[in-house]
Amino acid sequence: MDFLRPASWEEALAVKAEHPSAAPIAGGTDLMVEINFDRRRPQYLMDLNRITELAEWEVGEESVRLGAGVPYTRIVEELREELPGLALASHTVASPQIRNRGSVGGNLGTASPAGDAHPALLAADAEVEVASVRGSRRIPIDEFFLGPKRNALAEDELIRCVHIKKATGPQQFSKVGTRNAMVIAVCAFGLALHPRDRKVRTGIGSAAPTPVRANAAEEFLAAALDEGGHWESGRTIAPAVARRFAELTAEACQPIDDVRGSAGYRRHAVSIMARRTLGWAWQEYCDGVRSRSCA
Ligand SMILES: Cc1cc2nc3c(=O)[nH]c(=O)nc-3n(C[C@H](O)[C@H](O)[C@H](O)COP(=O)(O)OP(=O)(O)OC[C@H]3O[C@@H](n4cnc5c(N)ncnc54)[C@H](O)[C@@H]3O)c2cc1C
Numbered sequence: 001m002d003f004l005r006p007a008s009w010e011e012a013l014a015v016k017a018e019h020p021s022a023a024p025i026a027g028g029t030d031l032m033v034e035i036n037f038d039r040r041r042p043q044y045l046m047d048l049n050r051i052t053e054l055a056e057w058e059v060g061e062e063s064v065r066l067g068a069g070v071p072y073t074r075i076v077e078e079l080r081e082e083l084p085g086l087a088l089a090s091h092t093v094a095s096p097q098i099r100n101r102g103s104v105g106g107n108l109g110t111a112s113p114a115g116d117a118h119p120a121l122l123a124a125d126a127e128v129e130v131a132s133v134r135g136s137r138r139i140p141i142d143e144f145f146l147g148p149k150r151n152a153l154a155e156d157e158l159i160r161c162v163h164i165k166k167a168t169g170p171q172q173f174s175k176v177g178t179r180n181a182m183v184i185a186v187c188a189f190g191l192a193l194h195p196r197d198r199k200v201r202t203g204i205g206s207a208a209p210t211p212v213r214a215n216a217a218e219e220f221l222a223a224a225l226d227e228g229g230h231w232e233s234g235r236t237i238a239p240a241v242a243r244r245f246a247e248l249t250a251e252a253c254q255p256i257d258d259v260r261g262s263a264g265y266r267r268h269a270v271s272i273m274a275r276r277t278l279g280w281a282w283q284e285y286c287d288g289v290r291s292r293s294c295a
Pocket residue numbers: 023024025026027028029030031032033048068092093094095098101102103104105106107108109110114115116117157158159160182183184185
């Protein structure tokens with residue numbers, strides 16, 4: 001196995017063009033497991049850690065540009081305000097050691113249905129910027145996941161960064177596992193309220209062949225909030241509305257039975273997470289409305 005160490009982004013793209021089978025390595029927390037267990041034996045490993053821009057983030061007017069290699073620890077510590085959903089999800093990943101190395105770029109590279117960043121990226125509304133020597137393009141997160149561990153990258157492309165809308169309202173993330181830490185999600189759920197656009201977005205993890213949004217649930221809840229004047233008043237959401245949101249969210253799942261949980265359990269757990277996260281997010285939103293009207 002040859003180890004390639006490009007010093008710049010341009011050099012990395014040239015290396016990938018010359019050796020499309022080269023496996024990029026960022027934190028190595030997925031890839032080294034694959035290699036150690038003999039599930040993968042790439043001819044070339046391409047270390048991305050010398051490329052400083054991949055480890056940088058930048059907060060813009062509307063969105064955050066998150067370099068593909070920024071580790072979870074820094075998202076938790078440095079971007080909690082701008083990306084609260086992703087920060088919550090990052091906090092649930094593995095252990096401090098893995099969070100110090102593992103990155104959102106690596107999570108997207110692996111494209112596991114159970115990747116914890118994915119529900120938060122779906123809910124927040126993200127675009128993945130990928131590039132090759134042929135040029136660069138932005139892939140909406142809804143179009144990025146093609147199947148279990150399959151993503152929309154061409155073989156000569158690398159992930160450069162993710163553009164994630166800055167939170168304009170509350171965001172939540174919830175994950176079910178067999179214990180509190182170091183656990184692959186049995187299922188997970190991300191929710192983001194976008195009050196400025198009067199929109200709701202969701203992300204479901206580990207309950208379908210790919211991470212998915214619950215589109216019908218989002219539309220139902222956004223319409224209910226609009227029609228009831230809830231965005232303006234911050235009034236409590238009726239239990240029947242929260243229940244229907246949860247049901248529609250569960251209907252978006254296409255889970256399987258596996259060693260981590262049954263399909264029926266996953267569907268049920270996702271509905272519970274949808275209702276709970278809505279309660280938490282709406283409470284936060286109402287507190288904001290009340291403090292603005294008191295000011
Ligand atoms: C003990 C343990 C616990 C874990 N727990 C969790 C958990 O709770 N939740 C969770 O979601 N994950 C978990 N993981 C998996 C892993 O930590 C995450 O998926 C992490 O985000 C991978 O990031 P990385 O930088 O280490 O990726 P790497 O291992 O370096 O790469 C992963 C894949 O992405 C590709 N890749 C990396 N960077 C790029 C790039 N810029 N462009 C294109 N392709 C790229 C690689 O070639 C590889 O195929 C765990 C792993 C371990 C070992």
